[in-house]
Amino acid sequence: MNKNEIKHLYWRAGFGIKPSQLEELDGKSRKKIVAGLFENSSEYSPIQLGKEWEMEDYDRKKMSKAKRKELKKKHRLKLVNVNNEWLTRMSFGKDFLREKMTFFWHDHFPSSFIFVKPIVLQNNTLRQHALGNFRELLHAIAKDPLMLVYLNNQENKKNAPNENFAREVMELFTLGEGHYTENDIKEAARAFTGWQTNLSLDFKFRTELHDSGTKTIFGKTGKFGGEDVINMILENKQTARYIAEKLYKFFVNEQGDAEKVEHLATIFYDNDYEIQPVLEEIFLSDWFYDAQHIGSKIKSPIELLAGLNKSFDLEFPDVKAHILAQKILGQILLKPPNVAGWPSGRAWIDSSSLLYRMKLPQLFLLGKEIPIKAKEEFDAAEKGLFGKYSKKDKVITRVNWEDATAYFAQFSREERIQEMAEVYWNVNLPVAIAKGLTNKFSTLNDEEFLKLGTLALLGMPEYQTC
Amino acid sequence: MKSTRRAFLKATGLATSSLFIPNFLKAFEMGNSSFNGKRLVIIQLSGGNDGLNTVVPFRNDIYYRLRPKLALGHDQIIQLNDELAFNKVMTGLADIYNNGLMTVINNVGYPNPNRSHFRSMDIWQTASREDEFLHTGWIGRYLDNECAGSCQAHTALEIDGSLSLAMKGHEVKGMSMENVQQLLKMTDDDFTLKVAHSDHHHEHEEVEYLYKTLRETVSSAEYIEEKSKLYTSKEAYPLNEFGKRLKTIAKFINSGIDTSVYYAGLTGFDTHAAQRGTQNNLLRKFSDGIYAFVKDLHKNNNLDDTLIMVFSEFGRRVKQNASGGTDHGAANNLFLIGGGLNNPGFFNESPNLMDLDKGDIKYTVDFRQVYATLLEDWLGSDSEAILNERFDKLNVIRS
Structure with missing residues (x-):
């Protein structure tokens, strides 16, 4: 190659x-x-959570409102750390293919919650099956505590079915719109009645809430259970x-x-x-x-951030810096917008997000402030999360230029800008621009030439595609 | 134009001068084809504003019974008619109301109300059904429908650091900025300008799309700066962020910038605890800001062509909670303010507190009816193409 x-x-x-x-x-x-x-990527290693994040103690009825509020805050801060741990895996792990697929499945089976344990549990399930078998993954996700809660299957009971889970399984997770009927959903919802989870986050099949009667789904009739529905979908x-x-x-x-x-x-x-x-x-x-595919995708915010991390071994003394960038760019890991996941491609780009993206390398590599603030949180409970970060805070990161310095030293000054584009861009650099930049930086020493040349390329729209 | 930029424009930089086209000049020449002279200003109150302590049903026993601590007494309101009153902190808004410049629509919402901030805000911003997930906003689709490649980026302008989903269409998106200075800080450096104006060929459609977005942004930034820099408002605005945002919008409107839709927000309405002080402060900020804005537009003869719509993602529970606050609710009141209203005042019946849905006010007006009305009767657009459905319009705009 x-x-x-x-x-x-x-x-x-x-x-x-x-x-x-x-x-x-x-x-x-x-x-x-x-x-x-x-x-x-052959080995699977789950994100680990300590014992203090178990769910049993979180029984709402046994807890005062103040305690619950405090607990939520603690979980939100932990979620920031887990977010960072995942982003770190994506950026620096040798098993990045597994992480990329975990990211794919996270967008395919999106859910969110206030407590960290079920989120990590689901994330690990996605990671475990990321490169494995979709049949197993789908069965696991259908019994995943977070998904059961997120899509209201806790409320899906005999005589009072809730169709949310059955609908999204077909519409968004497997068949897609137009390949099932409203009746299929109604009947499938009955098959999933009694599928629940508890505070220990175990899957519980509650027979007393399950509708064991005859159902007709996809033209077949029988006393189907949830597993049968999933197998029929996979058929x-x-x-x-x-x-x-x-x-x-x-x-x-x-x-x-x-x-x-x-x-x-x-x-x-x-x-x-x-x-x-x-x-x-x-x-x-x-x-x-094929040339038509290379450089044809607009990087998602997470790809952009992980890519910068990887290229320059970025380390953030305060992990919130990364979260803030995710927030401004519109993609916060473990916090997808809704069950349909994130939009993609051009949806990431508007006037301000593009300018922010173009200036992001300067912020991360040089600590140069970007005059854009994140939108204020409108959920009172979320306020504290980014409260400490004002636009005045500088993001000071550790940047490693060694790898780049060693690599580009083998090329002459005249070739160097072109070679940088060969590394950092996925599209071709027009010769005129390479010449323009080479001339512009001609009086600089090697170190400055490398830094400013790199930042110029990273600050151009071409860097936004992969 | 600042001298540094003029110097830059003369320089050839990365591109040769023959390829170089100053885009802002084009913007002046072309004008904005979609602009019909009417402006819509959307004000989003985020967090779920408690409508019942904003527009107070001061003759309703249920209101007082369910809110023993929170209900506003007769000395804490400004009476508007024999049923309803404004919260006393909203003196400016009362003045606007009494001058026939405001319509209050009660009980606005949608079926099966969602009580999550994010989801309900998405529903309002995308104008989706409660069970559908759209990746585009209603103003964005308005741009899609109107523009067909001919609009300037500032046709829809959000006064904020980043762009809301409401402003993103399939093909066309609005633009966001905190103010002119902030926008210029982002665009007015040699590097960004050179990149924006470099006219090299891009092998990929996506790269070309990025360059196009950048060019349009820079071009609109130049246009807005040029057009608005001579105007200074004489009106005194409150010195808070919301006041500043409204002042920016008034500056643009009064300078004749051809923007059809403005979007701005005020947040903090999620009053689960100790609601009284928090909400009163916010409502005062809101009312004082709008009052200055309306006066400013009026003095410049721009009020008749400007319509302000004020909404929140949901109202709050009728019954107060144990923390001196209220929890997430459903239907809420929505305000229209401006000189072009038909029969201003209260549009419809007061909330029915005897017939609640899980303790929340039931909707009788679908918010998309309001959107359809604004899109057609105000902006002169095709609401069915934008909302994907036909909604009965409300007779609130003077024809």
Whole structure:
């Protein structure tokens, strides 16, 4: 593989690549490099929470309002740390492919809550199955405490069904709109009655709340339970198609390609929903490396932030700095906007978010203030979270230039800007601009030339795509 | 134009001079094709404003019974008719009301009300059904519908650091800024300007899209600065952030900037505890700010072409809670303020406190009816294309 292809693969399968690594992989075979990605992600290590975050003590009835308020605050602050831990894994972990897929599933099965334990539990479930089997993942998520609460299945009872869970499973998680009827949802909701969780966050099947009667779903009639519904959904190849299309848009191009999607869906379905074969097919194919796909995606805020971290080994003394950037850019990890997940592509870009994105490298690498404030929180309970951060606070980070310094030293001054673009951009740098920048910085010493040259490239719109 | 920028414009920089087109000049020449001379100013009260202590049903026994500590007594209100009154802190708003410049629509909401701030605000901002999730806002879709590639970025302008979902369409988005100085700090440096004006070919559509957004932003920033820099308001605004935001909007309107929709917010209304002082302070801020704004527009003969809409994502529970506050509720009152109102005053019946939904006021007017009315009767647009559904309009705009 050449450097362009490696960079493309590493941006899509992960969050970018450092110059030294790019050099190390240059010229190696596609097969070997792709195999390396999966190898480095073969192990699953969950995010760990201490015992003090168990849920049993949080019984609302036993707690005063003041205590509950205090507890919520404690959890919100912990959530900031977990957010940071995940972002750190994405940025620096060798298993970035697993983290990227966890991120994909987090957007596919989005949920949020005030308590940290169920959030981490779900996040670990997504991580565990991230590269495994979608059938197992779907069954696990359907019994996941956070999802059961988030989609109101706690309130889904015999004689008083709540359809929220059944509806979203079909509409957003598997089949997609138009591939089921309203009656299918009604009947499926009955099958999920009695699926609940408790304060210990165990899945509980409450027989007394379950409707064990006959249901007709997808034209079949029987005394179906929740597991049956999930298996029937998976039997329909439309589910494979729906997920394959999302994977294609996430990894390859926002503009779908019906033929390629069908091809991937068939691989997915024929492998009984194993995820890895589909990803391998994408990463090993020739078409994945077509010029039309390289640099064709607008980075999501998380990809942008993790990418900056990775390139410069950024370390933040105060983790809130990162959260603030996520907030201003509109994507806070573990806090998706609703059950439909985040919008993508051009939806990230407007006048102020683009200017903020272009100035973000200056903020993180030079500590240069950006005159944009986050919107004020309108939930009274959320206020304290960003309260300490005013626009006057500078984000002072630790920045590592060593890797870049060593790498770019091998090129002459005339080549250097072009080579920087080869590392930091996923699109080509016009020769005129390379020359313009080289001239502009000609009087600087090597160190300053590297820094200002890099920041110039990172501050241009091209850096926003991958 | 500042001399530094003039110097820059002369310099060729990254692009050659022949390729260089000063975009702000184009903005002056082209004008804004979608601008029909009417301006809509949307004020978002975030956190869920307690409508019952804003517009007070001071003859209603249930109100006093359910709010023994919170209800406003007869010495804490400004009576408007024999049923309803404003909270006493809203003297400016009462003056506006008494001058026939305000319509209060009671009981505005939507079916199956959602009591989460985020979800309910999304519903209001996207104008979605309560069970659908849209990634675009109603003003954004108004831009989509009106613009077709011909609008300037400032056609819809939010006075805030970042852009709300309400302002994002599929193709077109509004623009946000705290004020002219803040915007210039973001755009008025050599590097940003050079990048924005460099005219090299972009191999990818997405990169071209980014450049287009940047060019439009810089062009609108130049236009707004040029057009508004000579105007100074003589009106005294409250010195808080909300007052400053309204002052910025008035400056733009009075300088003749061709923006159709302005969006600004005031937050902090989530009064679960010790509501009285907090809400009164906020309402005072709100009323004083709006009062200065309305006077400013009136003196400049711009009030007849300006309509202000004030909303909150939900009202609050009728019954007070144990902490001297109120919890999240449902339907709420919504205000229209301006010189173009038909039959100003109270549009409809007072909230019915005898018939509540889980302790909350039931809606009788769908908020999308208000949107449809503003889109058609005020902005002259096609509400069905924007709201994806036809809603009965309200007869509130003078034809």
